[in-house]
Amino acid sequence: MSVLSGIVFWVLGALAVGTGVAVFRVDSMARASYALAVSFAAVGLALLLVDLEFVGVVTVLMMTMEMAVMAVFMVMFMGMNPALMPMSMTHGTRTPAVLAVGCFLLLGSGSVLVPWPTREGSPAADPTASLGLALMESKMLVMLTVSAVLFATVVAALCLAAARTRYDRFGDDLRSRPVDPIRGGVGR
């Protein structure tokens, strides 16, 4: 690793940790969400340093999108709209602090004390291609299961959250025309 990429790594690392801390220090939901987005983006950009271009850029893409969607949900579902007012980002302070420090010490000491195996073989020439192969070949079953579970979760969450579902729209006869305050864009 050259000096320049060393500097870039430490700057990105400090940015990721700093904005990560800011998530709990700021008093606004918008600032907390986007501090988290910046933190994730810094991690994504750090991945570029180890030539994981695709994974790095996709991390930035997914995390920005995720935080934007979080901004939608926080205002939708937080009662009495505290999301729009200054508020504390922590619930209870002592227990989580003890847990967090404990976890950090446990994992940190583990990563320092465990005898790491030496590297066998060499990294693939194209890590993105080997990631794609792993996802589509040996780990295909896992990915298929996970995506089905995730999709079911999304649908279930939407059904629970939606104020008007199909029986509100159609009444008892689901084949009739729906009664909507505003008709959809494709003429239904």
Add this chain to the structure above:
Amino acid sequence: MGEVTAVGTGWVPLAAAVLLATTAVTATADGALLGRPDRPWAEAARLLRQQRRTTLAADTLLGRGAVLLAPVVALLMVAVVPLGTWTVADLGVGVVWFNALDVVLWAVFWLAGWGANSALALVGAYRFLAQALAYELPLMFALAAPAVAAQSLRLGDVVAAQQGLWFVVWMPAAFAVYCTGVLGFTARGPFAAPVSADVAGGLAAELSGVDRLLLAGGRWLLLVAGAAFGVTAFLGGGGGPLLPGWLWVLVKTVLLSLVLAAVARRLPLWRADRFTEVGWLVLLPVALLQLLVVAVVEVL
């Protein structure tokens, strides 16, 4: 046309100058089509002289940061677009890079509306997110079509793969969906609901002076950056007779931007909630079918 050479980040100022000049030409020409070529310049001069208004309990950091980010995103978008045989960064994942940046615009537009602590601006900001949720997935699959056909995410390879036949000829649906996406992420024409007059200017309602100039100018820069990427991905990049490659890229970019701006002006405004259904039920299947066609053609 030969291989694309990466000229390195030292040339970013020149890339910014080229982007600004192209946008200035486009905006002036667009004004000329309306009979007022000086209109963008007059508006910019007016905003530069205007004093900044502030609102009560505004989130200045996020609001001003967001409008500042709009032109930066446009510049980062063109950083991977080959200008003839040169490109600032010959990124192996150029298509994904562009895609990630147009998602950053979700943050830019929402935060621009959030910053002012104003109800109408926040309504505009949420309208943008509602539209974005509907145009983004079709846009992603439309972007995947040229990448699949070129068998590479590198924009230089995408241009090289179009030397025989421009992608727009055999993937017109992907191109149409892509152009819809560009109008979406610049909040223009049918997608101008986030900044429309019925909510007093929406997410730009409280913006004034330099902030307003950065957002308005940023939206023009983004239109040109989106057109430059569209030219690269679908219209053969620098390919063309007589003129050198870099000039063809600029000419095509200006023309595509002008067509997009002119078409956008002629289309009626789409309600954000009604467009959502169109995005998911029409654009997404169309983009997926196009991708299927491209993939089958590539395999055969």
